[in-house]
Amino acid sequence: xxxxxxxxxxxxxxxxxxxxxxxxxxxxxxxxxxxxxxxxxxxxxxxxxxxxxxxxxxxxxxxxxxxxxxxxxxxxxxxxxxxxxxxxxxxxxxxxxxxxxxxxxxxxxxxxxxxxxxxxxxxxxxxxxxxxxxxxxxxxxxxxxxxxxxxxxxxxxxxxxxxxxxxxxxxxxxxx
Numbered sequence: 001x002x003x004x005x006x007x008x009x010x011x012x013x014x015x016x017x018x019x020x021x022x023x024x025x026x027x028x029x030x031x032x033x034x035x036x037x038x039x040x041x042x043x044x045x046x047x048x049x050x051x052x053x054x055x056x057x058x059x060x061x062x063x064x065x066x067x068x069x070x071x072x073x074x075x076x077x078x079x080x081x082x083x084x085x086x087x088x089x090x091x092x093x094x095x096x097x098x099x100x101x102x103x104x105x106x107x108x109x110x111x112x113x114x115x116x117x118x119x120x121x122x123x124x125x126x127x128x129x130x131x132x133x134x135x136x137x138x139x140x141x142x143x144x145x146x147x148x149x150x151x152x153x154x155x156x157x158x159x160x161x162x163x164x165x166x167x168x169x170x171x172x173x174x175x176x
Contacts, residue, residue: 013174017167019083024170025163026078026086032162033088033153037073040065042151043158050150066099066150076153090153102149106142113138 036042041049050065066072072093080087090096116134 010175014171017170017174021167022081022083022086024166026081026088028163028166029086029088029159030076030078032156032159033076034073036152037064037067042154042156044156045158048151051148066152072096072099072152088153096153098147100149100151100153103145103147105145107145108140108142110140111136111138 041047053060053065055061072090072095075090075093075096076088077091078086079089079091090100114136116136118132118134
């Protein structure tokens with residue numbers, strides 16, 4: 001009779017784990033994708049470091065790649081979860097896909113009308129002025145963009161193995 005109770009309890013625990021697994025997978029996946037920003041690489045079957053940024057003036061020396069305000073990293077969320085699968089993505093960040101997949105091509109940019117403050121010494125009404133306001137009209141320009149692929153989210157064999165190990169450890173804990 002005790003064996004039957006033990007078996008029933010194990011079955012209930014396994015059933016509970018089965019229901020919890022999408023949540024566990026979502027949490028683990030989200031953490032893995034955010035870790036990519038700290039490690040500055042992508043791990044699938046092998047580790048692929050991110051290409052360093054071009055920084056000829058050295059303004060960003062020592063700063064993390066793909067992190068300026070932290071909005072991209074914070075945007076990684078579980079977008080959909082049901083019994084059979086979990087979707088993790090970057091919500092409301094238009095440049096996320098470009099950085100994750102890379103981009104090479106032309107982009108049309110529209111610059112709004114604005115006033116530029118040109119720094120130079122000039123006399124105005126007998127006074128020295130340190131800047132001259134300069135009105136700039138709205139215009140469009142075409143830019144050649146080459147953004148390297150710096151994958152931080154997607155399918156990963158390493159993440160799959162990590163989830164498998166975590167699930168196996170939980171199953172072994174239940175049946176022992």
